[in-house]
Amino acid sequence: MSPSSAPTAAPTATRPAQVPFAAALGRFGGAPAVILRDRVLSYRDLSARVDALAERLGPVPRLVALAASNDLGSLVAYLAALAGGHPVAVVPADKPQALDSLLAAYDPDVVLRGGAEPVLEERRRGSIHVLHPDLALLMSTSGSTGSPKLVRLSHANVQSNAEAIAEYLRIGPADRAATTLPMSYCYGLSVINSHLLRGAALVLTDHSVVDPCFWEDFRTGGATSFAAVPYTFELLERVGFANMELDGLRYITQAGGRLDPGTVRRYAELGAERGWDLFVMYGQTEATARMAYLPPHLAATSPGSIGVPVPGGSFRIDPVPGLEHGELVYAGPNVMLGYAEGPADLAAGRKVTELRTGDLARQTEDGLYEVVGRRSRFVKIVGLRIDLGRVEAMLHELGVQSAAAGTDERVVVAVEDGHDPVLLAKLLSQGLGLPRGALQVMPVDALPRLENGKIDYPAVRALDTGEAAAPAGPAVPAETAAGAAPREDAKAIFRDTLDLEEVGDGDTFVSLGGDSLSYVAASIRLEKALGHLPADWHVTPVGRLVPQATAPSAPARRWRPARPAPLETGIVLRAVAIVCIISSHVGFFSWQGTAHVLMAVCGFNFARFQLGGERLPRLRRHLVSLTRIVVPSVAFIALAYAVTDRYTPANIALLNAIVGPAEITEQWHFWFIELLAYILLCVAALLTIPWAHRAERRFPFGFPLALAGVGLLARFGVLDPQVPHTMPVLWLFGLGWAAARARAVWQRVLLTAVAVASVPGYFEDDPKRNAIILGGVLLLVWLRSIPVPSALHRPLGIVASASLYAYLTHWLVYPVVDDYGKGLAVLASLASGIAYWAVATRCMNGAVRLAARIRGGAGRR
Known part of the structure; x- marks a missing residue:
């Protein structure tokens, strides 16, 4: 039945049930609720947004499908459904097939999507479904997205589990959780629920822990905790988490699968040294999220345990015939209503009162529970019962990362890191007593994983026959399907x-x-x-x-002007600035001041790309970036020195600003590159100092603002920067850096006030030049992107990429072409810069590759 023709349920005057914490967000008033990169939302603001969307959803309960990401729109949509009494099924926004499957199986009344603001697609005014009044939330199990089987959770399930988690984690208003897990995963939702219940804040981010930007958001937002699955700890090893300085971190939680006891012990000990706790937790979607937790003080001594039941819950162990250990059974107010396999099940009430977890467990002498296996992780081959978990453990003892799956005919094992599959198969065959033909070891680059980081065991089983499904994603672009070049x-x-x-x-x-x-x-x-x-x-x-799905070909239409689309402000400013700089020098038109805007853009980009990681790795990245500026500059200036009489060895050494003539001569041509190199080198050195490194981490906005303040002392002549022949520009670099770090409106207002107070008078008797500088800085502060016709994106991007090189080459190019026309001289200068950009980039890339090979060869020796 199509949405347009479906009958709708009659409205009811009965107020629908609500999840209490979602309906009472406003009680926390002006306290911070959501911390984003560009602003902070109070509970009052969040409540207003939630109430507005709940009103749009209407008073009659409707089935809602939410395609969610870790963004504000998704959060508001989720809370509005809970607060308005609308059962909501949450699926990942980046898996279009998950939403397609949900639409086909359940025909929801409303589709919500996230983003900066929630997007509502109303498929019908009322509902064609009979919805049980207790039903609040529908979730896929274990991260699966293609099956119509969903877990039915009640309002009481969501509320009670949030309360239990908040109790044992001692969550309070001062806590701030970074969202490391997707909202479409019950563990990720539990972090949101438990913090909003207690008036704590969410540092809302969709970045991975391997991204420096995640840790920037973590520190900037004052985060006190983050959630992790076992795979997260592999990523933490890659980014050097053990050496990170995270003064605000209070605890890490871990769930989503068994974490190796050695890793539990190591991180528990690390936390004890650094002043934070590790909470190992156990749960299933069928229990809303959490069933057990291990008190942090026991993590180092009982690293293999899941701990004790959450407040309000209880365990028992039922015997399983033929097995040494029994099945763990959980009871508590967070146990699901039951499963749904189709729309008719949405009308059902409670069908289960306890949860048979499927896990085999034992209770230790000190009262802790320990999971020792999984009932469904056993296969029976040639009369032998094979524990697939034991297969993985055997390989883990050999230092091999693996995932084992199988049927009653064959065990399939995926192994990472290029290990010899024949040798491993022989060892497993002997250790398990299996015929060699009943065991297949398949080498893989990386173990297949679901969105939540858990192993994708169906994909492992499919390796046996080569029928593994292609990674989920948008459809193949039409031009590829049609035979064109991909x-x-x-x-x-x-x-x-x-x-x-x-x-x-x-x-x-x-x-x-x-x-x-x-x-x-x-x-x-x-x-x-x-x-x-x-x-x-x-x-x-x-x-x-991944590429966007391409719509089916449509009849040819008349040409239409390209629609404006957002292009990053920094890219636009770089492209416009270099055109203005060259045009002003050529005399095509005069639009001076954009070079100083570029200095602010340099500070902005420095903050975005150069500040992630710890001190020494960051210094290495700083020096590599500085080399990419200095080497092509010195090479070209050396060429200019050789073919003209305009420059001196001081220009080649980038020292003219210090030792060059006081009067303005041609030797001043490269002042921008010289000062930029000085600033980058000094800032890199400053950030190697431990106290400066800590200060930048703790005060990501205040630190560059203070740096701009130091620069202003030079700008107003209070301090002598010891760069005698140029005007001070450090304050502009600092303003750009601070602009990249500005998250709240008040921070942008403060930067605006500083710019308005400091730019006028910078160039005496040249108000137009000052106005251009001020305008460029304010664009950087307030606009992250500028609408530009999409047809211009690529040309502007090329010009912006080549801006440094065009700045260098135009000094030699335009005098040669100038007699043929000013406009042609500008175009020739830009073209020469683009050409030098292409050549220099290729040469630098080759040098980097050569250096890597040399280092690799030295390492092997």
């Missing part, structure tokens, strides 16, 4: 742009070491490859950067 993929673009051999699905542009020079080049190719350029693509895991 688009580049994001991994190939990142490998080429950043000179890398391997790029993983969880890597991002920033985590891979991308900087402002490679950013624009990568964005141009990525937009062409994807058909669009996602917001914050530079901090989006590469596995999620």
Whole structure:
């Protein structure tokens, strides 16, 4: 039945049931509720947004489908459904097939999508469904998204489990949780529920823990906790978490699968040293989220235990015939109503009162519970009962990461890291007593995982026959399906742009070491490859950067002007500034001041790309980025010195600003590059000092603002910057840095006030120049993007990428072409800069690759 023709249920005057905490958000008033990169939302603000959307959903309960990401729109949509009494099924927004499956199986009345604001698609005014008054939430089990089988959770389930979690974690108004897990996963929702219940705040982020931007958000937002699944700890090892300085961290929670006891003990001990706790937890979607937790003081001594039941819950162990250990059974107010396998089940009330977990467990002498296996993780082959968990444990003891699945015919084991599958199969066959033909070991680059980080066991089983499903994602672009050349993929673009051999699905542009020079080049190719350029693509895991589905071909239409689409302000300013700089020097038109705007853009980009990680890795990234500026600059200036008589060795050494002539001569041509190099070098050195490193981490907005303040002392002549022949620009760099760190409106207002107070008079008797500088800085402070016709995105991106090189080359190019026309001189200068950009980038990339090979060879020796 189509949505348009479906009958609707008659409205009822009865007020629908609500989840209490979602309906009473406003009671916390002005306390912070949601901390975003660009602003902070109070509980009062959040409540107003939730109430407004709940009113749009209407008083009659309707079945809601929510395609959710970790963004404000998704959060508001979820809370509005709970507060308005509308049963909501939550699926991941980045898995279109999950929503398609839900629509086909349940025909929801309303579809909600997230984003900056929630998007409501009303499929009918009322509801065609009979919805039980207790039904609040529908969730897939264990991260599955293709099955119509859903867990039915009540208002009381959601509320009681949030209360239990908040009690044993001692969550209070001062707590702030970073959202490391997706909202479509019950563990991720439990973090949201338990914190909003107690008036705590959410640092709302969709970044992975491997992204420096995640830790920037963590520190900037004052986060006190984050949630982790076992795979998260593998990622934490990669980013050097043990050496991070996280002064505000109070605890880490872990669930979503068994964590190796050695890892539990190690992180518990690390937490004891650093002043934070590790809460190992146990749960299932069928119990809303959590059933047990291990008190932190026991984590180091009982690392294999799941601990004790959550407040209000209880366990018992029922014998299982033929097995040494019994099945763990849980009872508590958070146990689900039952399963739904189709729309008719939505009318059902409670069908279960306790949860048979399917886990085999034992209780230790000290009263703790310990899971020792899984009933469904046994297969019976040639009369032998094989514990698949034991297969993985055997390989783990050998240092092999693996995942085992199978049927009563064969065990299939996926192994990582290039281990010899023949040798491993032989060892397992002997250890398990299985015939060799009943065991298949398959090497994989990475273990297949679900969205929530758990192993995708159906995908492991499919390896046996080669029928593994292709990764879920948008449809193949039409031009590929039609036989045209396929688009580049994001991994190939990142490998080429950043000179890398391997790029993983969880890597991002920033985590891979991308900087402002490679950013624009990568964005141009990525937009062409994807058909669009996602917001914050530079901090989006590469596995999620997939092409948009291409709509079926439509009849040819008349040409229409390209619609404006947002292009990042920094890219626009870089492109416009270099055109204005060259045009002013050529005399095509005069629009001076944009070079100083570029200095603020440099500070902005420095904050975005250069501040992630710890001190020494960050210094290495700073020096690499500085090298990419200095080397092509010195090479070109040396060429200019050789072919003209305008420059001196001081220019080649980038020292003219210090030792050059006081009067303005041609030797001043490269002042911008010289001062930028000085600033970047000094800031990099400053941030290697422990107290400065800690201060930048603790005060991400205040630190650059203080740096701008120091620069203002030089700007107003209070301090002598010891760079005698140029005007001070450190304060502009600091303002740009602070602009990138500004999250709240008051911070932007403060930066605006500083700019308005300091820019006028910077160039005496040149108010137009000062106005251009002020305008550029304010654009950077207030606008993250500027609408630009999409047809201009690529040309502007190319010009922005080549801006440094065009600045260098135009000094030699335009005097040669000037006699043929000012406009032609500008175009020739830009073209020469683009050409030098292409050549210099290729040479630098080759040097980087060569250095990597040399280091690799030295390491092998």
